[in-house]
Amino acid sequence: MALTCRNVQHLHDAYLDSDLSASMIAEVDAHLLQCPECQRQIDMVRVCGNVISRDQSEPRAADDFAARVLSALPRQRAAAPAPVVLLTRRQSRRVVLERVAAGFIPAMAAMIGLSLLVFPAATDHSTSPDRQVGRVLGESATRTAVSPTLALGVQDIVSPTLSSIDNASRAVGDLQDFAGLTLRDAREQLAASANPPAAPAEDAFSGAFLMQMLHPLLGVVSPVPTEPAPAQTDDVVRF
Amino acid sequence: MNQSNETGDGRLDFTEERRLIKAAQGGCAVSAHRLISAHQDRLHAFVWRMLRNEHDTDEVCQEAFLRAFGALAGFDFNYRFSTWLFTIGYRLCLNQMRRRSDHGGSIDFAAISATRRETDAPTDASEAVANSDQARQLKDAIWGAVDDLAPPQRATVLLFYREQMSCQEIGEVLKMPAATVKSHLHRARAKLRENLSGSVAEQWADVRFNTEAG
Numbered sequence: 293m294a295l296t297c298r299n300v301q302h303l304h305d306a307y308l309d310s311d312l313s314a315s316m317i318a319e320v321d322a323h324l325l326q327c328p329e330c331q332r333q334i335d336m337v338r339v340c341g342n343v344i345s346r347d348q349s350e351p352r353a354a355d356d357f358a359a360r361v362l363s364a365l366p367r368q369r370a371a372a373p374a375p376v377v378l379l380t381r382r383q384s385r386r387v388v389l390e391r392v393a394a395g396f397i398p399a400m401a402a403m404i405g406l407s408l409l410v411f412p413a414a415t416d417h418s419t420s421p422d423r424q425v426g427r428v429l430g431e432s433a434t435r436t437a438v439s440p441t442l443a444l445g446v447q448d449i450v451s452p453t454l455s456s457i458d459n460a461s462r463a464v465g466d467l468q469d470f471a472g473l474t475l476r477d478a479r480e481q482l483a484a485s486a487n488p489p490a491a492p493a494e495d496a497f498s499g500a501f502l503m504q505m506l507h508p509l510l511g512v513v514s515p516v517p518t519e520p521a522p523a524q525t526d527d528v529v530r531f
Numbered sequence: 532m533n534q535s536n537e538t539g540d541g542r543l544d545f546t547e548e549r550r551l552i553k554a555a556q557g558g559c560a561v562s563a564h565r566l567i568s569a570h571q572d573r574l575h576a577f578v579w580r581m582l583r584n585e586h587d588t589d590e591v592c593q594e595a596f597l598r599a600f601g602a603l604a605g606f607d608f609n610y611r612f613s614t615w616l617f618t619i620g621y622r623l624c625l626n627q628m629r630r631r632s633d634h635g636g637s638i639d640f641a642a643i644s645a646t647r648r649e650t651d652a653p654t655d656a657s658e659a660v661a662n663s664d665q666a667r668q669l670k671d672a673i674w675g676a677v678d679d680l681a682p683p684q685r686a687t688v689l690l691f692y693r694e695q696m697s698c699q700e701i702g703e704v705l706k707m708p709a710a711t712v713k714s715h716l717h718r719a720r721a722k723l724r725e726n727l728s729g730s731v732a733e734q735w736a737d738v739r740f741n742t743e744a745g
């Protein structure tokens with residue numbers, strides 16, 4: 293039995309969306325062939341669909357849109373945890389080392405920095421500090437014509453303090469050596485991790501990131517010049 | 532050679548989208564930028580059709596992306612990024628419409644017709660047929676009819692035809708069952724037909740808008 297116009301109207305959507313069986317589509321087609329009114333209605337909706345899907349005459353997003361969105365996102369700060377990426381077992385060990393270094397080395401560096409400030413003359417810990425201080429005191433005593441006894445008296449007073457300072461400065465020295473070693477290791481690992489052979493550039497920033505954080509530190513503790521931290525760290529966003 | 536990660540219309544394929552989201556979750560700005568670029572014009576077109584105001588559109592789009600990235604850590608990989616983005620965008624559109632009607636504001640029709648003339652410039656040489664005056668009238672009539680649809684129907688039609696979303700996906704965006712989307716689509720088509728009856732569209736019902744038609 294042939295479809296009526298009313299039947300076809302009910303089937304409009306299903307016909308347009310190809311939700312009909314092949315035999316039903318044939319039935320509707322047969323009606324449309326001999327009914328210009330139903331055909332016109334179907335065509336009109338079809339043209340609407342074509343225009344809506346393909347006439348892209350809307351204004352486009354501004355050229356700087358993506359940049360504006362990115363700059364409105366909070367930036368990742370130096371203290372933020374390194375991003376999680378899928379790693380091999382060996383890489384994970386390296387990352388653990390990096391993270392330990394990231395937390396431990398700055399703390400140690402702060403201590404060293406502080407000691408260097410407090411004991412600027414104590415960096416050469418092979419020489420006894422009270423001898424050095426005594427020499428300084430002696431020189432100043434000569435220059436200012438203060439009696440040697442007074443200088444000796446001062447030395448007696450400061451001597452016990454100086455020997456404890458001596459111990460402390462030895463400790464600092466050891467710490468410094470240790471820090472130097474650790475930092476050298478860390479730097480080597482970082483140098484490796486900053487340029488992983490085939491990893492995509494965007495995954496490399498955790499090394500670069502740590503590198504930048506350590507940068508001032510490396511300058512203080514060891515005289516080895518370090519390459520400037522990549523500007524890529526600027527591109528890190530935190531969500 | 533490695534152009535397979537984008538489909539013909541510049542949309543990201545599923546694998547590439549996943550990769551970019553994961554990298555962006557880790558803080559990769561390059562990936563975040565690519566995600567934005569791949570979606571900005573689509574969202575912008577949708578929001579502009581909903582709001583018909585350039586300034587509001589820019590604001591809503593920016594806010595939609597910021598919210599999407601703000602919650603990226605909890606992204607559900609069962610969905611497309613676009614579904615999620617349009618969900619946020621649609622909700623922001625509704626808020627914006629509500630605010631506009633609260634303030635007694637209305638659509639600036641002069642601005643709309645100005646924009647339309649300005650932006651109707653042909654963008655694709657393959658649309659030779661559609662560049663005639665009659666075709667332009669037809670397009671204006673159709674977009675005018677789309678403007679007259681209620682917001683959920685307009686959104687349905689835009690997502691269905693432009694974004695080629697299924698009724699299921701549209702339901703996720705509009706927060707309604709797929710069956711309700713179907714009935715919105717049905718009513719939208721009936722309304723379009725009704726609004727376009729007697730207009731230029733009737734004589735131009737057989738205009739083809741693309742090379743693949745026919």
Ligand SMILES: [Zn+2]
Pocket residue numbers: 296297298300323327329330331
């Ligand atoms: Zn009929």
